[in-house]
Amino acid sequence: MAAARSGPTTPAHVSALLDRIRYEEGASRVLVSRAARPTRLGRGWDNSQWHVGDLEDGTRVVLRVPEREIAREILQHEIALLGNADALPGTLPFSRPRLLGQAPADAPGGPAALLTWIEGDVVAELVRSAPGTAPRLAELLAISLAALHRTAPTGHPRGRVRGVPLERRSAAVAEERSLLDRPTGERVRAAWEQGLDADVWDGPDLLLHGDPHPGNLVVPAEGSSRDGATRLGLIDWGDTCAGDPASDLGAIFHLDPSGGAIRTYLRRAAWAREADARARDALVLRARAWAARFASAMLSHPAHAEETTHAALEHSARRMLDALSRPRSRRAR
Numbered sequence: 001m002a003a004a005r006s007g008p009t010t011p012a013h014v015s016a017l018l019d020r021i022r023y024e025e026g027a028s029r030v031l032v033s034r035a036a037r038p039t040r041l042g043r044g045w046d047n048s049q050w051h052v053g054d055l056e057d058g059t060r061v062v063l064r065v066p067e068r069e070i071a072r073e074i075l076q077h078e079i080a081l082l083g084n085a086d087a088l089p090g091t092l093p094f095s096r097p098r099l100l101g102q103a104p105a106d107a108p109g110g111p112a113a114l115l116t117w118i119e120g121d122v123v124a125e126l127v128r129s130a131p132g133t134a135p136r137l138a139e140l141l142a143i144s145l146a147a148l149h150r151t152a153p154t155g156h157p158r159g160r161v162r163g164v165p166l167e168r169r170s171a172a173v174a175e176e177r178s179l180l181d182r183p184t185g186e187r188v189r190a191a192w193e194q195g196l197d198a199d200v201w202d203g204p205d206l207l208l209h210g211d212p213h214p215g216n217l218v219v220p221a222e223g224s225s226r227d228g229a230t231r232l233g234l235i236d237w238g239d240t241c242a243g244d245p246a247s248d249l250g251a252i253f254h255l256d257p258s259g260g261a262i263r264t265y266l267r268r269a270a271w272a273r274e275a276d277a278r279a280r281d282a283l284v285l286r287a288r289a290w291a292a293r294f295a296s297a298m299l300s301h302p303a304h305a306e307e308t309t310h311a312a313l314e315h316s317a318r319r320m321l322d323a324l325s326r327p328r329s330r331r332a333r
Contacts, residue, residue, distance in 0.1 A: 009065045014038040014050045017063060017112045023101040024083060032061050032100070032114075041117070044215070044309075046071035046238060051117070060117035061100065074238035076105055077157055079113050081240045087153045087207065094144040095218075095233040118233040124214035124312035127255065131319075138256030139264055140232040141217065145209070145248050146268035152207040152242030162210045163243020166195050166289055173293050179300040187321045188292045195289020199282035201244035203271055210239025212251040213294060214316050215309040245269075246283055250290030254316050257323030262287065288324060295321050 015038060023029060034053040041049045046068055053061045066072045081087055082099040097115040105111040127134045161169065173192050177185040209216075218233035252261045266272045266280050275283075295317035298310070 009040075009048050009050070009067065011038045011050075013109060014052065014063055014065065017065065017103045017107075017109050018052055018114075020103045020107045020110070021101040021112075021114050022104065023114075024099055027100040031055060038063070042309075043067065044236065046074055047236075049117075052114075055116070060119070062115055062117045064113040064115055066111070071238065072105065072111060075111050075113060077240055078237040079111065081156075081237050082113075082115070084153065087156070092144070092147050093231065094140075094147070095231050096237065097235060118218045118235060120218040120233060122215060122309055122312070123217035123219060123255070124309050124316055126219065127214060128312045128315050134255045135258075135260065137217070137219065137232070138252050138261035140219075141212065141252055141255060142261040142265040143268060144232050144234060145212065145245070145252070146265050146270075146272075148209060149206045149245045149248070149269055149271065152205045156205075156207065156240075156242045158205065159208065159210070159239075159241035159243040159247070162239055162247045163205070163208050163241050163245075164247075165200050165244070166192070166286060169293060170196070173296060176293075176296040176300040180296060184299065184318075184321060185296075187325045188296045191292035191321075191324050192289045195246075195286045195292075198285035198289075199278065201246065201283075201286070203244075203275075203279075205242035206245050206271070208241050208243060208245060208248045209234055209237060210241050210248070211236060212248055213298075213313065214251070214254055215313050217251075244286065245271075246286035247290045249283070249287035250292075250294055253288060253291035253324070254294070254320045257291075257320050259284065291320055292324065 018034070032053040032055065035051060038050040038052050041051050041062060047064050047066050050063045050065065051060055052063045055061060064075065066075050079099060079102050082097060088096065095118055097118060099113060099115060101114040103110040103112040123137055127137065173188065177188050180188065212234060216234065216236040218235060249262060249265060252265065255261065262284055272280060298313045298317040
C-alpha cells in the first residue's frame with residue numbers, strides 16, 4: 001500500500017491522481033471532458049470532493065479524496081460497494097453516485113474515487129431553511145432504507161462502529177456526553193439507556209449505508225429533469241457495512257422524531273414484515289438510541305474549518321433531541 005500523503009489536498013495533487021485513474025467497465029477517459037483546473041466543491045469529516053470534469057450530458061464528475069488516514073480504508077469500502085452492481089442494482093428507489101474509476105490504494109497518492117455528482121439540495125441545509133419539508137424527506141429516506149436493507153453480500157465488511165450492539169458504543173457515548181451541557185447530555189443518556197434495555201438484533205447481517213444522516217442526503221433542485229422529484233440521493237458510502245439496521249434508522253429520527261416515517265419503514269422492509277411486534281418495537285428503541293448517539297457526536301465534536309454542513313447538522317441534532325425528550329406516542333407498527 002502506498003504511503004499516505006501529508007498535508008491537505010491541492011489541485012496539483014488532484015491532477016496527478018486523475019492521471020492514475022483506472023476506469024471501470026463501461027467508462028473511459030474519453031467520456032470525461034476534463035476541467036482545466038480541479039475545483040473543490042466541499043469537504044466533510046473524511047473526504048474532499050473536487051470537480052474535475054463533465055460527462056457528455058453535462059453531469060459533473062468529481063474526484064473523492066481522503067483527508068485523514070482512517071478515511072483511506074473507508075473510501076476503499078465505498079469503491080467496492082459502488083462498483084458492485086449485484087449489491088446495488090439499478091432498481092433501488094434512490095440515486096447514488098456512479099463509480100467511473102479509481103486510483104487504487106497502492107497507487108501513489110491513492111486511494112481516490114472518480115464519481116458522478118448528484119445535483120441538488122443537501123437535506124440538512126434544506127430542512128434548516130424549510131423545516132416543513134422534513135416529514136416528506138423522512139418518508140423518502142424510510143422507503144430508500146427499506147429497499148436497501150437486504151442480506152449483505154458475501155464478504156461485505158462487518159461494522160466496527162455502525163450496525164453493532166449498542167453496548168459496544170457506550171464508552172464513546174459517555175465521553176461525548178461529558179462534553180455536552182447537562183440538559184442535552186441527559187436527553188442523550190435517556191434515549192441511549194432505553195435502547196440498551198431493548199432486545200438486541202438477532203437477525204441476519206443486513207446491507208447498511210452506514211451514515212445516512214441529513215448531510216449525506218440530496219434531493220433534486222426545483223426544475224431538475226435529471227432525476228425524478230420523488231427520488232432521494234444517498235451519498236458518502238464509506239461507512240457501508242453489514243449488521244443491525246437500527247444504526248441506519250437513527251437518521252430517520254433526525255428528520256421525523258415523531259415516529260411516523262419509521263412506521264413507513266416497518267411496513268416496507270421485507271425483514272420487518274415478517275418480524276413480530278416485540279422485534280419491531282426493539283428496533284425503534286435502538287434506532288432512537290442511535291439517533292441520540294449521532295446527535296451527541298455532532299454536538300460534541302468541533303467542525304473542521306472547511307466542513308460545509310456542520311452548522312446544519314448541529315441544528316438537526318438539537319431539534320431531534322428536543323423532540324425525543326417529549327412523551328412518546330403509541331408503539332410503532
